[in-house]
């Protein structure tokens with residue numbers, strides 16, 4: 069067709085002032101191109117449904133990149149292939165809007181293949197119009213995912229072969245393998261014989277969105293005379309005689325009547341903004357009323373700045389012992405930091421963490437030379453024993469470590485953590501036994517406060533008491549030991 | 552408000568919500584996944600959108616869409632994911648949309664590892680995608696700043712209609728520290744340019760296309776003026792014991808925390824050192840650094856990479872005094888003793 073669109077729908081601009089150059093009345097499309105026809109069908113449907121003002125047109129990268137010259141709707145131009153991702157967010161931001169995502173075959177089936185697949189699969193409630201012209205028009209006629217076997221293009225000069233390029237992709241059928249889409253149909257545009265059907269499909273797809281039914285797509289077989297190096301008449305015939313044989317017309321999915329629509333409320337997305345108070349509460353930010361703080365414990369000078377390394381195997385609660393120390397330290401007015409080992413290092417089953425409790429602000433959260441080492445298993449003791457500072461402390465899990473530390477320049481405290489925990493009925497409480505033991509010897513934390521605040525570190529109500537008992541048991545075990 | 556012991560990554564999410572962020576689009580990757588996980592808990596809770604996208608490419612283009620619709624929106628990832636997002640960031644910058652992107656950097660190149668590195672400095676600070684654009688880059692060094700700078704990021708993104716990065720490393724993301732959350736600050740400016748599917752916005756266009764070379768050049772010049780304004784108004788840094796320092800150590804993120812410890816120890820030994828920590832990596836505190844060239848005998852730049860920020864320091868210093876570099880890579884983090892040794896070794900040499 070010529071680029072001239074006579075009776076313009078309201079959803080088109082009456083004059084295309086965004087288009088560069090003097091000619092602001094005709095489109096930039098080549099004669100015989102299908103894009104303009106499909107544009108017009110879409111614009112008419114938006115008019116008829118009275119949704120122009122609510123509509124947002126997403127232009128792709130391809131010949132229809134300039135869709136915003138024409139559509140008198142909100143316009144968003146997307147990166148190559150990403151129209152469906154952009155449309156997803158536009159629609160979710162304003163569920164009341166009518167989002168039209170428009171893509172060519174390179175854009176949708178090539179570079180944006182995963183994006184459209186996933187958007188369709190999520191059942192995003194927008195409408196996709198997919199122009200299948202079996203070629204990359206914009207860039208001068210290279211092969212598209214929909215290029216037919218044997219078809220010559222500027223990048224398949226000997227014709228597409230399935231051995232080298234695979235077979236043309238049938239998108240309407242492909243998306244029909246998904247659960248979510250409600251309506252998928254392939255139509256043909258560019259010949260009046262087929263226009264009625266195409267118009268119906270376009271309207272049906274947009275209506276599905278208006279009724280909040282979910283994802284719909286119309287695939288339009290369309291001529292690209294320039295890319296195919298044909299005159300418009302030959303191109304039109306090629307669509308009807310050749311292209312359609314590989315890409316059969318028709319509906320591949322129509323669930324519309326079976327799906328219950330979701331139409332958002334009057335005020336756009338219908339969300340009520342939260343007050344500051346509600347917001348803070350909803351995102352679990354503690355308030356002063358619910359938080360008790362305790363005075364800084366009086367301990368020996370050397371505990372004014374403690375660098376504690378806790379190590380063991382996964383499942384021993386090494387990281388949560390560290391969190392517990394930090395959490396309790398914070399409530400008792402210390403500056404604290406907690407740094408875990410993370411990632412694959414933990415997959416082998418070992419874990420360690422660095423905890424600092426200090427009277428002063430903390431610089432590096434990493435610990436090179438711990439003042440307190442807490443090995444929960446043998447490998448951890450071997451690995452870190454030498455790094456402990458002279459005069460430091462080692463609290464080791466004597467239930468699992470049968471050879472005590474060799475260092476004579478540090479204070480060594482065996483803690484029968486695992487066994488004591490077993491005695492309380494749960495091996496997992498060994499870490500809290502250790503916490504009690506550390507407190508008993510260092511005075512780093514106030515034990516009563518730790519027990520009172522146990523719910524801060526043990527989120528599951530039913531385990532709070534067990535862990536309180538574990539702290540007490542660890543405390544008692546070391547109180548009676550001199551050293 | 553009361554303090555909360557919290558991971559840096561989670562503090563980002565709370566900060567974002569306190570700043571009125573309405574939508575989160577992401578894709579899992581260590582060591583940034585806690586951000587997506589916390590977002591999936593809290594965004595729906597406050598009526599916002601959370602969506603795990605099909606990829607980082609999908610996520611950043613969703614950010615583009617939501618930003619175009621006028622929402623405060625964010626995404627987060629780690630290095631390989633940031634590489635994938637770069638095209639989208641370029642579109643967001645070119646279309647002048649506000650958005651916040653968090654990068655919790657890990658070891659590279661390629662799949663590298665998940666331990667902390669700072670090797671995304673160049674791709675974040677220099678505008679890693681195509682085109683003449685810049686992004687503001689905020690570099691927190693504590694859980695508190697993960698919250699505070701995320702909140703600031705939303706403000707600056709809206710102020711300049713530009714993407715803003717919050718760029719930290721795996722350690723700052725993973726470590727827990729007490730955070731005092733500020734009051735919500737949801738002063739979102741009017742966005743008359745947004746495309747919302749309403750009558751008032753139906754003449755709006757979000758796009759980065761300018762076909763005419765003169766128009767595109769003018770668009771670029773306008774953006775450069777914006778970046779200049781950022782340079783003039785948004786530089787943030789921390790100077791620690793710099794007033795009488797003879798040597799200044801420069802580092803950001805986790806490295807600055809280690810430098811701070813090293814400075815304390817060196818000062819205790821009578822060595823007059825200080826630390827300068829860029830909080831904005833772009834705009835870079837070049838003028839501040841240059842001013843110290845009259846005072847110090849040398850600068851040390853320490854990074855967890857092959858020497859990326861050091862280029863910016865050297866440009867600032869203009870060869871007036873020596874700039875030494877020490878970097879660690881692969882997930883190894885420079886230690887306090889290591890820094891002290893480096894500094895003392897030089898001084899006794």
Ligand SMILES: Cc1ncc(C[n+]2csc(CCOP(=O)(O)OP(=O)(O)O)c2C)c(N)n1
Nearest residue numbers: 129130131148172173174175203204205206
């Ligand atoms: C990332 C990226 N890669 C490549 C291009 C170049 N490019 C522009 S349009 C296009 C193909 C468009 O073809 P199609 O989607 O079939 O649309 P048509 O032009 O045929 O309507 C390509 C490859 C681009 N703009 N961006």
Ligand code: SF4
Nearest residue numbers: 098101131205292294
């Ligand atoms: S190149 Fe093809 S798709 Fe592009 S405008 Fe011309 S005919 Fe249409």
